[in-house]
Amino acid sequence: MPPVQTVQGAVQSDELGVVLVHEHVRFRDEAVAAEWPARYDAQLELDSALAAVSAAKERGVQTIVDPTAMFGGRDVRFMKEVADQTGVRIVPCTGIYSYDYLPHYFENRDVDVMAEHFVSDLQEGIQGTEIRAAFLKCAADAPGVTEHVEKIHRAVARASLQTGAAIMAHSMPAVATGPRQVEIFEEEGVDLARVQIAHCGDTDDVDYIERLIEKGVYVGLDRYGLEMFLPIERRNATAAELLRRGHAQKLMISQDYCATIDWFPPEAEAVFESQGAIRKWSMTLVFDEVVPALREQGVMDDQVVRTVFVENPARWLSA
Helix, strand or coil, X not given: CCCEEECCEEECHHHCCCEECCCECCECCHHXXXXXXXXXXXXXXXXXXXXXXXXXXXXXXXXXXXXXXXXXXXXXXXXXXXXXXXXXXXXXXEEECCCCCCCHHHHCCCHHHHHHHHHHHHHCCCCCCCCCCCEEEEECECCECCHHHHHHHHHHHHHHHHHCCEEEEECCHHHCCHHXXXXXXXXXXXXXXXXXXXXXXXXXXXXXXXXXXXXXXXXXXXXXXXXXXXCHHHHHHHHHHHHHCCCHHHEEECCCCECCECCCCCCHHHHHHHCCCCCCCCCCHHHHHHHHHHHHCCCCCHHHHHHHHHHHHHHHHHC
């Protein structure tokens, strides 16, 4: 298999070890941060990232896939500092995280120009560094697959075809974006075995998820702790049923945790927790509670753990 790019350089896929496939060491609005940097506490952000990643490392995690793209405040220098200090590999991406908005720069250029930008990140380096992206990221959410969202997906697909890079697509099962996202990738000729449809665990409609799996994609059960989208008990029931149906080789389990996120003021976290919108959201919840619960149900043993957390991420990133 080809090597996988990390912020510290390329490694062989069998060196990735135990992988959390969807976590963010920092998530912020890059425009706000650029214009009003004093509104951010750089040391607090770093300390929070180090604490979260170190806690994951204590549970055996060796690699974190960080799908922070444009509009999420991607900063590969920050990622590398976290990786250097913790000893946990961090796998970066390229792409655009948008539910509809595009800057005029991209709105007024064609899809192939956008794809060229992604290819540059994959082949040359990100943000003036020699750190190369390992995969591509796009998103569709409540507005659905809008014209701009479709443009991003097609650019991601074309960059994947040029480079062989894997794709992660943020989805919203509540408005059933997944099938259309997969359809676009099919239309562009992407190998669907290189595609992961994230956030499928936000629904307990197992048949919906299974129809995506039948297309050949991986599915992310990757928002554990975000009770606002689906409580943990229903997430576990969904995961258990998918495992019973024999889909272990197509599942990715993670938390979509953000060590810091600027979408809300800091005091909002306690409010969300008290209202049940989040619950023990962290980079360790899946190891502290989810894996034990699935073991108790008899659907996860050591080999299934290896399949989900070691083999699937390595195969998706490097096949």
